[in-house]
Amino acid sequence: MGKIVISMNVTLDGVVQDPTGDDGFERGGWFPQVGEEDRKQWAELELEEALRAEALLLGRGSDEWFAARWLPRTGEWADRLNSMPKYVVSSSPREPRWGNATVLRGEVVAEAARLRRELAGEIVVYASARLTQTLLEHDLVDELRLIVFPVVLGAGERLFGGTSAARPLRLAGTRTLGDDLVVLTYRRR
Structure with a gap:
């Protein structure tokens, strides 16, 4: 079972x-x-994560954003991200832009649950806030890795929206990166 x-x-x-x-x-x-x-140090952490991951799960907008930035790149991190399996949640008929991707056109929750059952390793979600909120709402998130940047914006789209019930988590780890970044890792209770 995947995570x-x-x-x-x-x-x-x-x-x-x-x-x-x-x-x-x-x-x-x-x-x-x-x-x-x-x-x-952030880049080193992200490379480690990519090397461990079985697949990426992305929203359509994140697929487009990452494809534009990573397809032209080379090197170990780029090669890993560009070659790994990707699953893109989309209601649009457009094909994914990033290579080695499959569009999940069915119901998001059912498709994510299926991936979790069928894949063996980590299924990592990058930069897909709405998808994250949906997965959290349906108890499909096994782990949250938040890389906290030392800035308060006071406005903007937030990672956590309203949920129908409390979602208890437990702190599984903390790590500092450089002088100012903190990685907080939480797992399901």
């Missing part, structure tokens, strides 16, 4: 919107505000 892992960059106040500033959000661009050593 669905949410791996998300988030501000101190829980905002996940437009970390690179590419989407035009007036408070976007908070990702590159940390130091070089922080970014270096």
